[in-house]
Amino acid sequence: MNPKTIVSVGSIALDWLELPDGTKGEALGGSLTYFTRSAGILAPVNIVGVVGTDFPKEGMNLFREYAASLEDLQIEEGESFRWGGRYHDDWENRTTLYTELGVFETFSPKLSNSNKQSPLLYLGNIHPALQLDVLSQMAFDDTVIVCDTMNLWINTTRGDLDKVLGRIDILLLNENEAELLTGIEQVPEAAQAIRTMGPKKIVVKQGGSGSTLISSDRDFHVGVYPIDKLMDPTGAGDSFAGGLMAALANGHSFEEGLIWGTASASFCVEGFGLEGLSRMTPETFRERVEVVRLGT
Numbered sequence: 001m002n003p004k005t006i007v008s009v010g011s012i013a014l015d016w017l018e019l020p021d022g023t024k025g026e027a028l029g030g031s032l033t034y035f036t037r038s039a040g041i042l043a044p045v046n047i048v049g050v051v052g053t054d055f056p057k058e059g060m061n062l063f064r065e066y067a068a069s070l071e072d073l074q075i076e077e078g079e080s081f082r083w084g085g086r087y088h089d090d091w092e093n094r095t096t097l098y099t100e101l102g103v104f105e106t107f108s109p110k111l112s113n114s115n116k117q118s119p120l121l122y123l124g125n126i127h128p129a130l131q132l133d134v135l136s137q138m139a140f141d142d143t144v145i146v147c148d149t150m151n152l153w154i155n156t157t158r159g160d161l162d163k164v165l166g167r168i169d170i171l172l173l174n175e176n177e178a179e180l181l182t183g184i185e186q187v188p189e190a191a192q193a194i195r196t197m198g199p200k201k202i203v204v205k206q207g208g209s210g211s212t213l214i215s216s217d218r219d220f221h222v223g224v225y226p227i228d229k230l231m232d233p234t235g236a237g238d239s240f241a242g243g244l245m246a247a248l249a250n251g252h253s254f255e256e257g258l259i260w261g262t263a264s265a266s267f268c269v270e271g272f273g274l275e276g277l278s279r280m281t282p283e284t285f286r287e288r289v290e291v292v293r294l295g296t
């Protein structure tokens with residue numbers, strides 16, 4: 001069976017990263033970029049996004065190589081989205097140094113007719129109003145919709161985020177975000193509270209402790225792949241989502257999706273920016289999937 005197509009929207013960014021060990025520098029980034037690099041070797045990914053005319057050739061080449069369709073990628077006169085972040089000593093929490101929207105400020109996603117019919121939709125981390133815009137264009141009743149978000153939107157755009165939550169199937173978020181969204185510290189209780197807001201399945205990402213799928217059935221927990229050295233956590237969430245959605249695209253269960261997501265995120269955190277994912281091939285990925293499965 002050929003894998004299903006995943007339509008995916010998110011940010012495409014030029015990042016500035018500062019890590020606790022003193023490493024700092026520019027990197028290609030954005031939620032859509034990490035997602036496309038990880039999922040794109042396992043299933044067709046049609047991207048929906050925007051870049052400015054300053055976007056580097058290297059970035060365009062990445063999308064040409066790993067996305068199946070660039071039809072809904074807009075190239076607008078102006079500057080690409082830029083984000084700077086500094087990680088705290090725990091390597092998990094981070095402070096945003098700056099967010100420069102550039103062409104994102106006036107971005108109006110437009111889905112082609114075939115993308116509107118996609119069986120799988122990934123709403124990567126962007127303003128919930130843009131996620132809603134994409135949702136409103138979908139024209140297929142049975143699309144499985146997976147969504148990621150971040151503390152910024154929970155704090156600043158709760159109204160729009162609540163509308164998104166009412167229309168999605170699966171929400172991915174980390175422990176801190178689950179607490180921020182619900183005011184509940186314990187993960188299982190927080191996830192059950194989020195289920196009453198709309199998504200019937202919640203995946204809580206717990207950093208070095210793994211991830212848990214919470215639905216009406218029993219909770220399903222997956223640990224982490226034992227990496228050599230944590231280099232840069234940026235994009236781990238999007239790479240996790242990439243693996244998870246690729247599993248769904250290949251006809252697997254959500255539980256298998258957690259295993260694929262864990263394996264794919266493990267490549268991401270082993271290198272600066274997208275460098276770690278450059279070692280993710282179908283073969284190395286499958287090896288890690290088996291290691292993660294054995295530990296589950």
Ligand code: AMP
Nearest residue numbers: 011013029030083125234235236237238
């Ligand atoms: P993650 O580490 O999985 O949360 O993803 C990191 C990526 O999110 C970085 O490459 C950033 O460019 C991107 N990012 C950071 N802040 C935002 C934002 N407000 N909207 C969209 N993307 C963002």
